[in-house]
Amino acid sequence: MIDLKNLTIEKAHESLKRGEYTVTDLVNEYLKVINEKNGEINAFLEIYDDVLLQAKKAEEMFKNGTATLMTGIPMALKDNILFDGHIASASSKILENYKATYDSFVVKKLKDQGAVFLGRTNMDEFAMGSSTETSAYGVTRNPIDPTRVPGGSSGGSAAAMAANMSLVALGTETCGSVRQPASFCGLVGLKPTYGVLSRSGIIAMGSSLDQVGPLGKNIEDVEILFNAINGYDPKDSTSIPDDMRVNKIKPIKKRIGVPREFLKGEGIDSEVLKNFEESCEKLKNAGYEIVDVSLPSIKYSLAVYYIIMPAEVSSNLARFDGIRYGLSEEGNNLLDVYKKSRGNGFGKEARRRILLGTYILSHGYYDAYYNTAVKVREMIKRELLNMYLDVDAFITPTVPFLPFKLGEKLNDPISMYLCDIFSAPANLADLCSISIPSGKTKEGLPFGLQITAPFLREDILFTIGKDFEKLV
């Protein structure tokens, strides 16, 4: 028996190296848990049929001395990350049988290092949602309390982790989709700087916001996974070139900002705020100076996001036409084929967002919505850049409330959208941001602390995060 609950990448690596168990043994332990728990939780949509073959390849690497930290590490992939020859459906009916024809950049990197992909995890359809309830393949339950949602859209990846069905996992973010489920499942989740991880081979939602993000039980695992997949990729036009990535670790000021007026918005749970104040105290005790910062524009972040994202969604999802791949319905003519395939293939939330984006980009409304949102996005970026002259990072709760019950917010889009209120600034301003567990309620529901640092300064997140981790 391997103690999966307390297993970390480094511990697994040491054991594999010393031969205490083989990669196959480790993978089988996870498959056993998946067999027991996945029926109830529905975190995995599919266990890849070549898992044991992947494990054998990793074992070879240990034998011939080419093993690295990620070799033989069992992990989960969100269902919108392409893995050559395997289905990637974005949890949509329109891609139900779509087999990836190439590897995404991040999968290629991990494959080369011998990581073992256990399977693909459930998500909100096309990553549109905050609860993993919009999937075409059923809801995912939160392993901490199965009557509650695991968060979303990377809810399957987070639930797989929380139920010890995987050691680490990859999710993706457009606005909080890694950090929010990490918070709801008591995990660490990272949204890296825009352009650090390649988007090549990731099924697109909002291309100016999308980013792959690692999930782990602690900062160290997230940092190892992040380092294993980052690098310049010429196939992603927004990938940051190597010369800009040079290690520029500078001493940090140990000064953290709190945007007070942002925390006074409607709908923020008092328990969440109380936990946040406690986190501030812990950071003070760890030698950090906590100062108030004024960011008058960031309260508009979510409104800006809900203009830019649907606009990009309506463009990105135009490619699903029933002709080249994916679901195709019979029709009387070509137009009829498009309309029926898209009408039957997309779920309700995807249809809603495509229509919203179509409206926002239409003649007569473009200036009032899209153009204005682009301008306000620039304002938010400038305001944050200015703030970073004074502080290393700013902190907020990750989510304004605790994990909610299944179905509670599904029919109220605005209240569901508010999950993302604290996530939006990082995605809009290309910053890096992390969610770290910050304690639990009496009932055992997890709280999360969100730290957001400047462009390319993931090192700040890891430094503050490790200091904080020791105190929780």
Next chain:
Amino acid sequence: MKLEDIKKLADLARIDISENEMEGLAKDFDPILAYVGQVQEALKISSMNDSSDKKPEDYFLHNVMREDEVTNNRGEYTDKILADAPDIQDGFLKVKQIL
């Protein structure tokens, strides 16, 4: 928002949507548009508002696209890609007559 506006959007987006769902969407859209409409207010109040017309070079933008040249052998990926296609004939995608 009126039902006929939603119908027009569904047509533009090439999506068949039931009358019933369109009625629901018409209701959902008003609060969503009211919420996102706040952005107009942001331009008025912020001291950070920069209304100058910036040109692309002010944002250090440059062309990142590679030259448009053939990088693979003819037919190298054809079978693999067509394996995902719903309807094919002689190595082509098959669609309904359009003329």
